Amino acid sequence: MTLTKIRTAAAGSLAAAGLLIALAGCSTPAANQPSASASSAPASAGASSSAASSSPASSSASGEPCAGVKVIVDSGALKQSAASTSTCVSVDGPTVASKVLDEAKIKTEGTxxxxxxxxxxxxxxxxxxxxxxxxxxxxxxxKGMPAAFAYWSIWIKPASGKWEYAQEGLATQQVKPGESLELLFTVDNEPAAPAA
Known part of the structure; x- marks a missing residue:
């Protein structure tokens, strides 16, 4: 098999795997966090919004702990704009991630x-x-699925714990007070996960 055929087969396999992971984010949650595929999977699902209202977003730039959900957008791998922004959104209980992003004035677009x-x-x-x-x-x-080498991923961090690749898309993923929600842009698998 020639090197070109091997690369084409590998690219096709990555694209198919990415599509399956992204579509899985639209369905029922997986029981376990994805293993190595989490750092190389294309964009997680989710541009949907919820119409319910909650407390307005407040800045967590003061360094004080966020009593609600800490929302982080990190596009540093692109070197196009501000590398990272952080906002605290007040929530009373489990809340759909798309609603939290709406409250934080963060707009996502699908394909x-x-x-x-x-x-x-x-x-x-x-x-x-x-x-x-x-x-x-x-x-x-x-137009189609974002590239497997350049994509947004969704991460959740419990109040005391490590970052985990989201098991659902923004339209269904629940986040709770004390948790963090990060949208991370990755290019060529870097960064593989959010900063601690």
């Missing part, structure tokens, strides 16, 4: 083919932005 896949967060990556990766450059058009 034409997969509206629940996270393709852009607050317009990032821009349609005309060249994403530099190990094989060249790429522009995200948000």
């Amino acid at each position: 034409t083919q997969y509206p629940d896949a996270v393709c852009r967060v607050n317009g990032v990556p821009a349609a005309d932005f060249d994403i530099k990766h190990k094989d060249g450059t790429y522009r995200e058009e948000c």
Whole structure:
């Protein structure tokens, strides 16, 4: 088998695996966290919003602990805009992640083919932005599944615990007071997970 055929087969396998993981995020939650595939999976699902209301978002920049849900957006791998932003959103109990993002004024966009896949967060990556990766450059058009080498992923961190790859999409993933929710952009599997 030639090197080109091997690379094509590997790329196809990665794309298929990414599609399965993203679609799984739209269905029932998995019992366990994905293993090694979590750091290389394409964007988790979720651009849907909930219409319910909750307390307005408040800044956690003062360094004080967040009594609600700490929301972090990290696009540092893109080197396109501010690397990381953090906001505290007041919640009284388990709340759908899409609602928490709405309260934090964070807008997610899906793709034409997969509206629940996270393709852009607050317009990032821009349609005309060249994403530099190990094989060249790429522009995200948000038509199909985001590229397996450049994507947004969803992470949840319990009040006392480690970051875990979200098992559901934003439309169904629940977050509770004291937890953190991060949208992390990864290029060529870096960063593989949110910072501690």
